[in-house]
Amino acid sequence: MIFTYNNIVKKKNHIEFGVKSIDVELKKRYEALPNIVATAKKYMESEAELFANIARLRAGYVETGPSKLELEKEISATLKSISITLENYPDLKAIDAIVILQRSINEFAEQISAAQRNYNASVLSYNNAISVFPGNLVAKLFSFKREEFMQLIAENEKKNIDVSALL
């Protein structure tokens, strides 16, 4: 029983560690937002609405709370929009700053995705541990609850984005 309890606690700690890792990556992206906007604005003056949206998201940023997840999803979707919109400016592809910008947006997405997958793997491992015997008995005794998987990438990002709607 002690072994099972310790095993569950370790897995729960892994989840907390996973959450912190995601926070670190999100924080990095948040801090880079002004630079991303400044670079993109210089070359994409006609995308005022897009930049206004980013400014709104940044102003409404909260460190914690339930709205944080929604906000992060929206930031992910907006950054993805910048990346897609850039594809419609073939002349910009030769500019180093734009290449670096695209690379940065992609890199942030990759790092956040990795942190999120790591978190979800920890949740899966923990949920399995408290669902199977004898872990389920220990979980009931010590009130270990199932954890939810995280979905930071918004559903609309998975669909084919209508590029014309972004222009």
Place this chain on the structure above:
Amino acid sequence: MDKHSAVIEEFSKKFQLENARYKAPKLVLPMGCMAILLVLLVPSALVFLVIGIFFPPAWLFLLGCMAAIGFIVLLIQSYRSSLVAYQKIDILKQEFKSSVLPLICKSVYSDVTYSPREKVAEKYLTESALFSAKFFESTEEIAGEDFFQGTHEGVKFEFSEITHYVEGLTIKTGVLLSLVAAVSIWLGIDFMQIFKRSDFFLVKNNFRGFFLYADFNKAFSGEVVIESKENTIIDRLFQKNNLDSIMVENEKINALYSIKCSNPQLGYYVMSPQLINAIDNITTLIGSAMRVRIKNGSLYMIAPLERNFFESQAMINGEITPNSLETIHKELMLIRDVLDSLNLNNRIWTKQ
């Protein structure tokens, strides 16, 4: 591909001849029978001719003439056959690799060089850390051939076949070696010079496969190792490690491989869904599980091959069969397919 067909066709003919030579020992019995017939044919032709001339009937003379003509035809045919200069298989192999394969290679890869006798740089084999220290105990036991080096779709790579082999004496060759050595010492004459090393030491292949080094185009510090879960004899050749294990979102990959990494987040960063799919595709393509190490922005891959690739011929049911252009082309495409599956040249991901 058409322009190479003629070259391959010519090679096929040479190999058909070589095949005939290879099968020659099996023809000894019918050839012997024919020789006896020939020996009987000559005297009987002479006898029938003499009898036919001096002691008619005429049919006996005609029979003698026919026997003589038959003999002359056989003689001419034998002479013509002896003019065919059979080339040894090894010479044909070299000719194929030095003149034909580079030609086909150029048609598939514009920016790749091919060296038949070289292998992937030893520093990549060492850096890959895929092999155990035992593997490197003697570098003489690692052989390589069919080395391709260059850039494909912006990805720098090196690829070659490698084999790990051991040499050993059997009881028979051990006794023979002892005898030759003893006689050489006794008589003071070096009889060992008459023999080749391969006369005594037999070579046994432990592993045959390909090794790929490619630029991963992603900068990170740490490593991710994808190891086959299959327990085979060659496992002794591969290095063990104490890294963290992760599970990915593909049950087939989880069943076939154990994925280990310096830290789980790095593991998920490197093992992107695209790379997981690529590993799945390559496993299907080569028909066996492989070992991959992705470390400090480089990818090292080793996978077993069921046969010797990039050869001019194959031994099928004891018969030398020339490989078709399609077969060679397909084998060459393996490198391209592996690199394309990995899709390492993502213009967004770069190490710059």
